[in-house]
Amino acid sequence: KAGVTQTPRYLIKTRGQQVTLSCSPISGHRSVSWYQQTPGQGLQFLFEYFSETQRNKGNFPGRFSGRQFSNSRSEMNVSTLELGDSALYLCASSLAGTLYGYTFGSGTRLTVV
Amino acid sequence: DQQVKQNSPSLSVQEGRISILNCDYTNSMFDYFLWYKKYPAEGPTFLISISSIKDKNEDGRFTVFLNKSAKHLSLHIVPSQPGDSAVYFCAASGSNTGNQFYFGTGTSLTVIP
Secondary structure (H helix, E strand, O other): OOOOEEEEEEEEEEOOOEEEEEEEEOOOOOOOEEEEEEEEEEEEEEEEEEEOOEEOOOOOOOOEEEEOOOOOOOOEEEOOHHHHHHHHEEEEEEEOOHOOOOEEEEOOOEEEE | OOOOOOOEEEEEEEEEOEEEEEEEOHHHHEEEEEEEEEEEOOOOOOEEEOOOOOEEEOOOOOOEEEEEEOOEEEEEEEEOOOHHHHEEEEEEEEEOOOOOOOOOOOOEEEEEO
16 A cells, blocks of 8 residues: 655745745545754654544644545645744554554655755 | 653664664553654655563564563664664654654664774
8 A cells, every 4th residue: 555645845935934834645645744853862752633523733833734535645734934844744643543653654745945 | 841752862783793772661651662763854664563561573674672661662773874864763653642753863873894
């Protein structure tokens, strides 16, 4: 079966711009979580969506937002980009949250200049 | 506050020997733990898990040990192979974490042929 697909793979944006990242989960997976990975910080949880509803949110500013569509595809948006937003953004899908673990996509590498 | 810690950023091991990767956590409510392996330019892939009702779980060359009193888990790889060279993340979740995994900062394992 197809894995978790994230697009685009790479992005370069300028400070102050906004960006939208996309994630298509494994077919049948209804939970989608987003993580930010930066050197030295590991994976930091952004938010989790299940059946189009945000169930959990990490400790990130309101510039970070997301949504999930009826087909479980999810998008993440970052507005007013800052240099510190440069990171690998990972999407993970699961059947129903943490119980069965996650399957991760390959990530979107965002560089803010 | 980092609730899951991997205090060794890197580890080098000779091929055929044992690799031991360590992970400490602070939240006593964590009851489910996973290890992920990550190659460059790829998303993390699930390796092995353990729940708090067990103190050991084995899958082929990989064994995870859990010491709840010490809030410590470790991943043993025996024998280590060059293809095991990757970054390893431990992750934890619990009844009070919602549908969220807390990740460590990762340990980069290099297996020397």
